[in-house]
Amino acid sequence: MAKILCIDDEPFIRLATGDWLCDLGHEVLEAASGADGIAIFREHKPDLVLTDLRMPGGDGFLVVAHLAEEAPDTPVVIISGTGTVDEAVKSLRLGAWDYLTKPLTDMNLLAATVERLLAKAGERRQNKAHLQSLTEKNKALELQLAHWTGRPQKTTAKLSDLLKMGIGSLLRALAEKDPATAGHNERVAAIAVDMGRVMGLDAEAQDTLLIAGLLHDIGKIGVPREVLNKPGPLTLEEFEQVRSHVVCAERILKDIPFHGPVLQAVLQHHERFDGTGYPQRIFGADILLEARILAVADVYEALASDRPYRRALSPAEAAAHMAEQAGRHFCPVCVNALTCALARRSADRNPAAIVQKGAS
Ligand SMILES: [Fe+2]
Structure with missing residues (x-):
């Protein structure tokens, strides 16, 4: 089960999408604007974010740009009612992981997108943890080497x-x-x-x-x-x-x-x-x-x-x-x-x- 934040200014969309995701076993958080969504994200740290593009009080571009910096390992999916190519390109350039268009007539597409991106985010976290572990081991080896010889630390200074x-x-x-x-x-x-x-x-x-x-x-x-x-x-x-x-x-x-x-x-x-x-x-x-x-x-x-x-x-x-x-x-x-x-x-x-x- 994942925690998913759904940002949309239309209550019906939040309700329909949220119900569908709940039925799949996910926990769903809701926000009615980009600014509210960013605040809820910071407090609850969801695993994935679905966001509308055009909303009063902070649009989907704002959400994508903020999360690309604050939480680059969290997938953000734009679900837009306008669906222009320019918007899709801009979204992806800003850091969105995927782009879907409204109305969501095929909810299975949404479910598949969510599962695919959650798996991708999991792989990315695993790779980072592995890299972190290797970096720490490398530092430990460098310190050990410095302890044995006394030379590297002086050289570094x-x-x-x-x-x-x-x-x-x-x-x-x-x-x-x-x-x-x-x-x-x-x-x-x-x-x-x-x-x-x-x-x-x-x-x-x-x-x-x-x-x-x-x-x-x-x-x-x-x-x-x-x-x-x-x-x-x-x-x-x-x-x-x-x-x-x-x-x-x-x-x-x-x-x-x-x-x-x-x-x-x-x-x-x-x-x-x-x-x-x-x-x-x-x-x-x-x-x-x-x-x-x-x-x-x-x-x-x-x-x-x-x-x-x-x-x-x-x-x-x-x-x-x-x-x-x-x-x-x-x-x-x-x-x-x-x-x-x-x-x-x-x-x-x-x-x-x-x-x-x-x-x-
Ligand atoms: Fe310059």
Whole structure:
């Protein structure tokens, strides 16, 4: 028996679907809007979610986007009365596991979908548990090795110090070449880490956000100085040179032994949620979460800062732009995290201190 949450603003649909699922032996929870559904999900942690698309008070896209981040192993099925291809594609891109159309004339199709996705979720949980077990065994072996030889721990400490010094040096080289954006990387890193905290990411992921935030534009070292500092509009060729900074960063950073997916986050920080970014034009959840966070922190910080060619937007104006682009340029969950992080930020944090300390 599974616990299934049914979200639909039409009571009759909830009743009919719920009765059918109860007859199959499942426990059914109900919600009349996306927002209520998310709240009930957080409290009761159901095994599977069925959600309508068009509802007042938070639609099915909102449900899918939230659960794709909060509970990626929980299947979410959209059951839509409109049933357009665009909606189906958007749902799947956001993280829905399946898409059905109303009216549900064949309830056996629903039953088969539910059973198939519950089995798939079970397999995924088993694989994760297996991977976790292997990771823990690996860590235990590393500790045992360190105990026997005393060497790996010392080597790791040295590597960590060298890494911090290397990052400091790279940032100073970038500041020499692109003085107009001095401090941008440190502020992006700070915002990204705050967003990660709001989203409940663990310490390792926050470290990735910090380092990737500091290094996200390091590839601009490979872009001609006159292009970076050009006051007027760029030619097409110059624009391509600027865009090349992400692949240049990959060449610069590829041999550094980062603990987390720093390299991927840097490489993907100009990808857009709707798939119109660069360099790979990937979209939605295919973009690394840390890269989606960086994209939001990067653009917000740039908008809220003065540039030689324009004045800074006010924080409220910059935040409004970010909200307007949620679901298009930016991941909507990350934009929500930015809003929360800005409200919570403390003024005394200084992520650059880690680099400066290591480099001194
Ligand atoms: Fe960039």
